[in-house]
Amino acid sequence: MTSLAIFEPLYFSDRLYIINPHGDVGIATLWTPVRQVVDFLARYGIDLDPASSRIAVLGTLYGDGLPQLIRNLLWNPQIHHILILGQNLSGSAEELANLLTLGVEQAERLNQPRFRIRGTTRCLDTAFDPALLTDQVRPVSLGKLSAPETARGLQIFFATLPPPELPRRDRVQVPLPEYRPVYFPSEPRAHTIVRRKPLDAWEEVVTRVLRFGVPVVAGEGKPRLELQNLKVIVTEPVADAEADLRAVGFLLADFQAYQTAILSDIRPEGVDYTYGHRLRRYWGLDLLEAAATRLKANPGSRGGFLTVWDPATDLVADATVGTPCLTTLFFRVFQEVLTLTATFRVHNVMSAWLRNLYGLMALQAEVGRVAGGLPVGAITVISHAIAIDPDTPERLDLARQIAAAKISDGEIDRATGKRTLREDPNGYFIFTVDQAAEGIVAVHKTRDGETLTQYRGRTAMDVERQIVHDGAISDIGHALYVGRQLAILEERVKREKTKTC
Template identity: 40%
Template sequence: MEFVPVYYKDSLTIINPNGHVGVVTLWSKPQAVIEKFKEAGVDLNESSSPIAAFGTLYGNGLKHLLANLLYNPQITHILICGRDTGGSLQHLLNFFNKGVEKETQLGITSNRVIGTSRFLPDVLTPELFKSAPKLTYIGSDPEFKKKLNDFFDNLPARLDKTEFERISVELPEITPSYFPSNPLSHTIVKDTPLEAWKELIFCLDRFGRMVELEPDKRRKELQNVKVIVESPTEEDNELLNPFGFSIEELRDYQSRVMSDIVEGDYGYGNRIRAYFDVDALEVCIEKLKKNREDRRSYIVLWDSRTDLTDTERSSPCLATIFLRVFDNKLTLSATFRVHNALDAWVKNFYALMAIQKHVAELTGISAGAITVISHSISINPDEGYEKVQMIVRQLRDNFKFEADPNGQFRFKIEDGQIVAEHIFNGEKLGEYRSKKAERIQYELRRDRAISDIGHAIFVGRQLAKAERCLQTGEAFTEDL
């Protein structure tokens, strides 16, 4: 039986198709490992070598390796060497030694290799292997040559058995319910309320985790989402109407929020201006008039006496408001206990704009950014999803440039080194120098010099280009 790879044929280095040993080089380049084998005098002849093929194991390659082994049961020994950068070694060892268990990832039920974070399609299990290959790890330490020779000196001859049976496994395409992210750390920064809201809906659709709040009530949820709007100004109906909003409706909501009249079980204006026997807005205004650096202009709407204990009545979603002068601008930060992203977020944000405007006018302080932190924010996948998909399509087709608030970079080659100059508002803040792009990459990360992923990708392209030009001697021209 000859070695016939089902997956990654072009990425494998085949030595002897009739061999019964597979060499896994983990994160090391196969050619570098092959050179070490040659130095050790290992037989690499295409007709006599016991080695069928060399291949790496990084990224998501474990499932392809296992499928290839099932289709080539004559591979009775796996020799593992090279750098184990991503934990691939343990994934492979644990699959055969400990097995797998069912677990859900990205909303899909899969097989997780026990003792690891590696997931495999549920069509791959150790039980499929009638006779599991013997695994031998020799690493890449100073004893490598000796261990290598010991392995081949003690390697049994190839078994010539007719009962070898190829098992063909088709690896399924994955359709995740959501994409991987840290669901507790999403931050959105935009200039206007509507642009921020659209980005918020996009993130919820892509990264939100499905939760069952109660029977027949499910939501796509993220937690502790922070949205910063740097220029919180009204938008006109031409922008609002396509999404089901109108400026008239939003202004009406603003006036109701500024009122101290109770609406239903509670009212935001009532909680702010009357419920606790104090008009908190007026108190904050007086504090800021007396001291622009005051940090006690903090308003709490949540009443634990009733909101925490009386589950029969509704309770406020808006929990706190913090008014603070920062960089000579009046900023407002608000926290929401729960948030309906599709229908309520824009209305709530316009309400915060009204509160900020009221305080700004009476204190004479220019209004600045508004920050909204939503502890639990969600969309209903069973209602209004046509609007969600419209927003998602718009953003996927939008490749608008957005400047990185951490500054920009200019690149050049000077004195045999790559130079990355850190620029902010036309001024040079410093520079990074090295012959290696990788070194500058790590220094930029250490200094948190880049905050935007698009900018980071651009910087990476320029560093790679500069390093290539440094090596080849060709002239370097920075992309603009």
């Protein structure tokens, strides 16, 4: 039998409160500070002498620390009892108690195998053997410190502890696994991208789908990494430099040929459909010309809505018959330029998305020309199901290279490599300290420098709440910057206040 072990934490040694390293009781204080619990124990006469106490260690357990707690228990087999008490704000009490009594079941999260603690939704890695803990360590759950029954339960717990016993097994060391999910968590139906140029937009699409795409099986039985309803706004839809396209495997000449083809109403023999044919001949009407004529007569019209999808034939088409991926187009003069919103029922990121965007650029330019020379503006692409095929190594390698090359969210000048801050369309802020009022001032301005409003508060949180209320920030990078500035100014206010006291 193994000799009596001394408590040695593998994780969080700086956060644990050790009383008697030879003890056999661990206390999880949940969300209650350890110092409070120690005072509570002392108030009810619990032995805290390092030479005689049964308590080896105390530590908080908010929830995220459970994998580390498990490793510490595996390395310290002399801990036979776990007392759980304190504020239980995240369900961590039930998770720990159920792990030690009910055990785990096999589960899956982010397409990877996991242990799920029985009776909870909590998932854990599978690198450790749960049998070494379940029914081997006895948990006792009490309530928060202010509850009368907690004090009674505490005294009963220590009064009825069985005599100390030697460890039943040797130490077991299980490193924490490096977490490499197939995809990262997000709301997969809510991604929005805003970029100036087509290639910039496509590279961000690649990065988003590769990182956040959910593993699915497509209708043809093939695996995909997919996002739903991805919305991409390209604010300056003009052709990219030929060298930049070539660097990622595209040819400008191919895109230009596609732009010519998409405007043609001819459907070659043996081809199930073409976008040009659907838009210019299929319905017995040239839809592009009709939309342009309508907008020329009434620039404020919201009737420039065209459909490519024909439910009467496409919904019932045999699986061997091709059906359009592009489904609708909406042309609208907005802020004095011609905008285009296109929806696609399905999109292949690596082979089709950028090519389709160049096709949309040609359609937009044609409608603008026929409508009397309308200047073109942003193109918005909504992809109901957009995916990367993980079983195409060459495409996947390119996608990974593109994602790995992203070092910031700023604008990049591809000719010089220079990066600049991406401007938030909601405006920017100028920050100052109001010495007299002992507070922070954030002046919200438009891109043109017009003052919109002033936000004032004594703390960063005060100003933050006002900014959030007004929706004054739309860019995550801008939000992080504003947060840093507010924190700096709050510290400055505190220092100035200290000087005057």
